[in-house]
Amino acid sequence: MIQATELRLGNYVNLNDGSEHDKIRQISGIEHKIVYTLIKGCRFAQVHQSFDRIYPIPLTEEIIIKCGFERSEYNDYRHPILFGTLTLYEGVAELHISDMYSVWVNNLHQLQNLYFALTGEELEVKI
Template sequence: MVDVRELKIGNYVYLQNNKTPYKITEIGYSEIEYPRYEASRISSGAVFRTYIENLNPIPLTEALLLKCGFERKHFGSATIFCHLSIELDVYFCLKGVDYNIPVRSLHQFQNLYFDLIGKELQVNI
């Protein structure tokens, strides 16, 4: 289950046990069961709503980082993933260096990227 405090519009998560990515388009209280939270997405022009407890995190993997435009580099025992843009270099460490910031899922990484860079991470799943 995903903590509602970690979610923001644009985050990707899984819906229950389904492995289809679900992009959040709205977060709010349930109109039926207040104060339960709901998340929404648009699918084929229709709005689909579900309770937050039906959402699961997408594990952050090396393959997913590569799909999002990162490159793998090795520095000694550390594996670094670099996302290079015209304006700046962004480096994230997956293994080898402990910064004590647990980022284990895609939505957490999307939020961290936005907080550090000020731009949305382009996700290609």
């Protein structure tokens, strides 16, 4: 489960709606106890769910590449706009912003939020 304070409009999350598989959805609205998500392929269709059905998307190589990062060496990835190197470990990534500063990132929405905080722009995610 994700707390409301962790989310921004445009974040991608897993929606567990009781079906067999989780569904990746984009956040389109946040209220007190409800989050609205867009249905892929439908421009205006939204689904509302309680926060207990919203889960983070873990960072994997596939997700990182869909965010525009390119593999440089070992488990290191670089983004054309973002300074530093993203190193992928087992289920977690470390963004090395400089030799003296790094940030741990566990999930896609955290990477999206960090990217926005550093660049002032939305991270393009090709899901």
